[in-house]
Amino acid sequence: MDLFFSIFGFFFDWDLKSLLLFTVVFIITADYVKNRRPRGFPPGPRALPIVGNIFTWDQSKPHEKLIELARTYGDVYSLRFGQNWAVVLNGFDAIKEGLVVNGDNMVDRPVLALQDEIGGGLGVIFSNGNLWKQQRRFALSTLKYFGFGKKSLEPVILDEFTHCAEEIRGHKGKPVNPHLIINKAVSNIICHLVFGHRFEYGDKKFVKLMLLFDKALHIEASIWAQLYNSFTLLMRLLPGPHQTLKQIWSDVKKFIREELNQHKKNWDPSNSKDYIDCYLQEIEKYKAQNGSTFDEENLIMCVLDLFVAGSETTSTTLRWAFLYMAKYPEIQEKVQAEIDRVIGQSRQPSMEDRANIPYTDAVIHEILRIGTIAPLALPHSTNKEVQLGSYTIPKEVLIIPNLASVLLDRKEWETPFTFNPAHFLNDKGKFEKNPAFIPFSA
16 A cells, blocks of 8 residues: 555656646557567658658648658658558559569558448459459449440440530630539440449539539548548547538438339349349349358449549540540540541541540540559558568558559650650551550559
C-alpha cells in the first residue's frame, strides 16, 4: 500500500506540462514499436507518428508526388497511411513484376473502410475471392453477349452520338462546357446495356444521377476519403464530405433499385433484353444453392460498378480529346483529312475503318497516354507473402501501381510531356502500339 501511494504521489506531483510530455513520448514510442517497417520491406520517407505519410500524399496530383519520391527511394518504395502500410510501384518493370508476374498474388482488392461500408464487399470492383470471380465472369460474358466491344453495339453508339451532337448544336455556337453532355452520352450507352433503354438528356432523374456520380467521385479522390480509411472510428464521429458520400451512393443505389423493380414486373425469362434481365435469370437459376453470390444486393452493386468503370473513364477521355483537338488545330486538321479521305461525308464511321485510319488511331492513343486518364490503377492487395525484387511484401499490404510513371517515362517515350501522335506510328506511318501503353492497368 505504501508503494501504491508513493507511485500515486509521484504522478500527482507532476505538473500538467510534464504529464503532457510523458503522454506524447509514450504515444510516439508505442506508434514506432507497433508500426515500424517489417523486415525486408521497401524503404520510404519517414512516417509521422499516428498519421504516417498521409500528408505526403498530394490529393490533386498524387502521381506526380509518387514519381518524385521514386527518384529518392527507387521504383518500389513504401508509405504508411495511419497504421496501414502500402507499397508503391513505379516504372514499367516494377508494375509488370507486381501485376503480371505476381498477378495471382496481388489480384485482391484491399478492404477499405469507406468502400466497405458503401458496398459491403459486393459487386465487381472491390470484391474478392469466389464472389469476385463469379461476378466478373458473368459481367464479361453478359456484356459481350449484348455487343460490348463488338460491331453489334455500333448502332447504339452512333444513335447516341446523334443525340449528343444535337445537344451541342442546340447551343448555337455559343461557348459551352461539354462535361455533363459527354457524361450523359456515355452513360446512356451503359444504360442501354444494363437497363435496356436510354434517357433523354433533360430527364430530371437522369441529370440528378449524373451530378451524383460527379460529386461522389470528387469526394472519393479527396483527402476526406483517405482520412476515413485511415482513421475510421474517429472520422465516423466527425462531420464532413465523407458523410455526404454515403448518402450519395445510397441515392444512386435507390435509382438502380427502381430500375430493378421495374424489370421484375415485366421480366420474361425467355427473352432477356439487358444485363439486369440476365442477372435475374442467374438469381433464379442459383437460388436453391447455398453460397450463391447472385442476389439483388450484388446486382445493384454490380450495376453501380459498371457505371463507374464504364462511363467515367470514357467521359474523361472524350473531354481530354476535346481539349487537345482545340489546343492543336493542326493535328485536328490531319485527323479530319484522314477521316474525310477514308470514310467520307456520306456514311457513319465503323470499327472496320480503324485499320485504315492509323493517324486517328495514334491520336486517340496519345490522348489516353498524355491525359493519364487513370494516373493510379485501382489499388491491389497481396493475398500472401510476395517476393518483389529484393523486397519481401507481407500478406494484406496495399499495392499502389503508379501508371503515370510509365505513361510519362522518358525511357519509354521520345517526348513524354509533349502531345505527339508519332509515339504510336512507325517509320511507314502505320499504327504501332508501345508495350508501355498501360492507360488503365498492366
